[in-house]
Amino acid sequence: MTEQAALISMQLMGKDYRVPSGLTIMAAIEYAGYKLVRGAGCRGGFCGACPTLYRRDDSHRIFTALACQTLVEDGMCLVQMPFVPLMTKPYELQDITPRPNTLLQHFPEIAGCVACNTCTRACPQGLQVMDYIQAALRGDTKRTAMLSFDCISCGICSSRCPADIKHYAVGLLARRIYGKFVTPAAPDLSARVAELEAGDYQGVLDELVGMSAAELRVRYEQRSFEAVADGGETHSATKRYNSPVDPVDFQDEIEIEK
C-alpha cells in the first residue's frame, strides 16, 4: 500500500477493533491477530470455507458474505460461521433412473419449502436458490442444475433455511443427473476412446517417446495449428452453450403442455 488507509471501527466476534478500510473481512481478521485454521480455504471465492454472518449499525437485518470476497465496513459486527453438517444417504448414480420425483425422493425435505426466499437472500454467489429448490420440487432437473451450477457449497443457505433443506446437496445431485442422463454423450469422445483401447496410437506414441529433444523440436516447430487448418476460425462456437447466457433468468417460463 502506498497510501495510508484510514482506520474504521468494527466488531470481530464480539470485540472492538480498528482496522484499515479497504481490507477484506478475512484480511481484517488476520490484521487483528487471528491465525485462521477454520474459516479460510482458497481465499479466492471458490471453496466456501469462509461464510460470515454480520449486522450493520444502519439495519436490523442479518447479512451473509464470504470473508475473502467482501470488504469491511465501518460499524460492521461479524462472526465467522462454522460449517453446516451434511448427512445424506449414499447413492450410486448409475443405479438411479431419473424420474420427475427423483430429487424429491432423495431429499423429501424440499417439500417443506415455504418459499420464504431466505436462501436466495443469503447466497453470497447471488444464486436463485429458492427458485432451484422449487424447480427440484417440480421435477425440473435441468433448471435445478443450471441455476445451482455456480454453487460453492458454503452452506449459508442451509444454515438459514426454516425447512432445514440441504440446498447444495440437492443442486449437486440434480447436476450429476443432468450431466449423466440428460446431456447426450459426446460422440467424438467415445470414438477416440475406442481407438485408444484398440491400441491405434501405440506405434506413433512409441516413436515420439523414443525421440531425442532435437528431433522433437523439429516436429514441434512443424506442427500445424487448428486456427490455420480450419481457415482462420480461431475459436470454436460458443453460441449453443450448455450454460445459459444469463444464469439468473435461465428459462424462467414454465412450459405448459397443450
Add this chain to the structure above:
Amino acid sequence: MNMELSDGYPESMRESIALVERTRPDRLGCTFPAMSLDERKILLTHFHPDYKADTKRPLLFGPSKGMPLNHELADLFEARPLIRSNLNLNHVDSDLDLLVIGGGGAGTVAAIWAIKEGLDPNRVMIATKLRHGDSNSTMAQGGIQAADRPQDSPVHHYLDVMGGGHFTNRPELVRALVEDAPLIIQWHERMGVMYDKDTQGHFVENPGGGTSRNRMHSARDYTGLEIMRVLRDEARNLGVPVVEFSPAIELLCDEQGRVAGAVLINLETKRYHIVRAKTTIITTGGLGRLHMQQYPTTNHYGATADGLVLAYRVGAELVDLDAVQYHPTGAAFPAQMAGLLITEKVRGLGAQPVNCVGEQFVFPLEPRDVEASAFIRECSERGMGIDTTHGISGVWLDSPMVDLIHGPGTIRSALPAMFRMYTRFGIDMTRDPILVYPTLHYQNGGIATDENGATRVPGLYAAGEVMGGVHGKNRLMGNSLLDFNVFGRRAGIAAANYAKATYVPARLSLAHVDAYETMLRDANIETTRTAPRILPDYRGKEALERYLDIPL
C-alpha cells in the same frame, strides 16, 4: 484508499482505458504473431523470475543434492522436523491398507480408484489439512485438456506438452497423460460432470496457451470446482473415511525403510494420531503459499509444499523443482484482488493483453512462462505498464473483446466466476478491461515417480501437483486438472495392488528423522526453522508485536 473511483478505476487508469478502447476496433481479428522457440528462450532468460540472479541456492544434501531451489523452498528442506524419533509409536490409532495424504483432486481420485481396484473403503483413509476439497483443484477455472476431436490426436497433445515444457518433461509420464486423457473425460461424463456441451453432446473446446488444437474442456469457469465436487460426492457415496484438519507432519517407515503410514496432527487439539498403512500416497498439492520472490499467489491457504519435505525425509527423489510457474494473468487491481487467478480462458476466448497505450505486445496464447515474461518485460524494461495506486503495475487484459467476438452475454455465461469477482469489487469486465500481472501459480516439478506414481521408496506413491516430471519446466493450461486425474487414478490402482501383495508393517519407526537431522548437521546447517510449514502466517504486524506465547 479514499481516492475517487469512476466505475471501479481511478482517473489515472481511466486515461489509459480510453486508449485501449480507441485501438480495440483495429485489434479485433488482428493478433500479434507468436514467437519462435529461440525468441521464447531469449525472453525467458532475461525476464522470467526463474532466471533471476540471487534467488536460488543449491540443495546441500540428500538424493537430489545440488538442485537449485528458490530460497523460500530451500528453507523448508533446511529445516528441522516437528517431532523427534523418540515419539511413542506403540499405540496405532488407524490400521489401514492405504493412507492418502491430501484431500484435493489427486487424493480423492486415488482413493476412489483404489477402492474400485478392490480395497475395502474402511481400510482406506484420506487425511487432509483443511476440509475435503480445499485445494488448488477446486480453484482451477479454465479447463482440462484431452485430445478427443477428430482433428486432434494424442500426438498433437504430446508435442504441445513437450514444447511447453521446453522438452525437459519425462516422456513416459507425458505419454501416460495424453493417452489417458480421453478415458478420464469419459469417466467424468459417466459420473455426471457437467461439461459445456452443445445440443448434440459435443464438448465446447477452446484453445489454451501453447496448444495447437482446441482441446480445453470446461464447465463455465468453474471447471475445477465442478470436477472436485463430483469427485467428493463419489468418495462420500463410496464411504471413504476423510479426516479433516489433520495434516501429516511426518511419514512413518518400517524397519526395512518402507513407508508404513504417517503421523497426523489434529490442528485444533494438537493431539497426534498414528496411522499404520501398507501403502501411502502423497497428494499434498503445491507451494504457492511460500510466496517465492515475494510474489502473490493464486493458491489455496494450505499450499505450503508439506509433501515435498515429508517425502524427501524418507529418501524420495525430486525433479524440476527449480522451475516455478507464474501465471501471466493474476489480478493486479484492485488491491484486494491482487494475485487472484484470472483464468487463461479469458484469453482463450479472444481477449488480448495490451499495454498502457492500448497496443498489443505479445501473442495472447504463448506458453505460460513465455507470456508471463512478456508481461514482466512490458512493465519493467519497456516501461509500458499501467501503474496502480498500491505500488504495483500491470498490463491490460482487454476482456470486453470476448463479448464482441462471441456475442453479448458470453462473459456472463462462460466466465461467471470472473464476472462475479470483478463485480464484487466494483468493476464491470464486460465494459472495461482488467489489469493483470504474473502471480505465483504452480509447482512445475515435484517428487519423482514412474508412470504409476511410484517413488523410489517402497510403499510411497505421489500424484498431482506434488509429483514432478510430467510438465518439465513449464506446465500448459488444462494439464493440471488432467494430471491429477490421470496420475491420481494410476497411483490409486498401483497402490491398491501393492497393498494387496504386501504384509502389514511389523514395527513403525522414525529413524529417518534422526538420519535427516544428521544430514543437516553434516551439511553445517544450524537452524531453528521447522517444517512442514502447514499454514502461512498473515497476522498483522501490530498485533504480533504484542503477542505472548504463553500456555493457556
